[in-house]
Amino acid sequence: MRTAKGQASVEAVAAIPLVAAIVVLLLQLLAAGADRELAGHAAEAGAMALIQGGDPEAAVRDALPGWSRSGLSVRVTDQTVRVRLRPPLAVPGLAGVLEADSQASAAP
Numbered sequence: 001m002r003t004a005k006g007q008a009s010v011e012a013v014a015a016i017p018l019v020a021a022i023v024v025l026l027l028q029l030l031a032a033g034a035d036r037e038l039a040g041h042a043a044e045a046g047a048m049a050l051i052q053g054g055d056p057e058a059a060v061r062d063a064l065p066g067w068s069r070s071g072l073s074v075r076v077t078d079q080t081v082r083v084r085l086r087p088p089l090a091v092p093g094l095a096g097v098l099e100a101d102s103q104a105s106a107a108p
Contacts, residue, residue: 035100038100039083039085040104042063043103045063046060046063046081047106067088071099079107080106081104081106082103083100084101086100
């Protein structure tokens, strides 16, 4: 009969890539969730700037932390500010799925 000495260590080492992949995926989902919240707040800041006669694009950029500005897209049409944020991606191919899109209106 063979002994199972060291079997748990081998299984633990074999599970490390799977655990790492799950952690990366969870962090990616957290970043996407944060971007959804940030996009909403930034769109509202842009709409407020429109109401006050300011620059909505500058207000959107100022409302976002630096790490989220790299995937920023702002579109202003009439009285509506639309903000799209693409989270920093650790998992390729998820860009379209995880993109946050929000809009706010400055109309009464």
